[in-house]
Amino acid sequence: MSLKILVVEDENDLAELIAYNLKKEGYEALVCLRGADAIKYLEENPPDLLLLDVMLPDYDGFRIAQYVRGKESLKDIPIIFVTARDMEQDKLKGFSLGADDYITKPFSLKELLARVKAVLRRVGKERRQTQFRLGGIHIDLEKKEVKRGEEAIELTPTEFLILSALLENYGKPVSREYLIERVLKRDVYDRTVDVHIKKLREKLGEEGKAIQTVRGFGYKLEI
Incomplete structure (x- = not known):
């Protein structure tokens, strides 16, 4: 149906x-x-x-x-x-x-x-994609694993939530307000999101460059 x-x-x-x-x-x-x-x-x-x-x-x-x-x-x-x-x-x-x-x-x-x-x-009405590749990195949303080959990349729960949101909206700008209201679901400053993004980019190495800043709005993930 x-x-x-x-x-x-x-x-x-x-x-x-x-x-x-x-x-x-x-x-x-x-x-x-x-x-x-x-x-x-x-x-x-x-x-x-x-x-x-x-x-x-x-x-x-x-x-x-x-x-x-x-x-x-x-x-x-x-x-x-x-x-x-x-x-x-x-x-x-x-x-x-x-x-x-x-x-x-x-x-x-x-x-x-x-x-x-x-x-x-x-909301669970359509099958959710759980496996992603970002350059040489494999992300499994279900297992909450991020790996480069066999080497695990350790992310904090907040960093993983942000990465998941960017992956599920690949190629589309995601606003800071969206990340705060619908992903993190708690009151934080815009600057807090920026700090998490900076750390996420660093941990992802070369692939971290795929997280692009959308000036005056937020971020998008695109290689």
């Missing part, structure tokens, strides 16, 4: 384009152009994931997210905000309401699909 994704987006052409590409990937996709229609659908036929625009003609997307998280039968549905609002306070508000990811317009469909798959993997 295909996983169901509800696309709540008031720009009809964009909504249909997103839905078309989701269907090409094997998902069942339904479009709602208004928040009221989305809430009605959520009540009657809860999806496996909610792609939610913030600026809708009737309901604020944040309000819909708050409704979903407050409803026992809906609270576990993963939410990805899709919006033109890229202010830091908007992103933090989205994550504080329980968003699983936040992507700003304009975006590539390839990036959106990758984020959908990553979120579905994280």
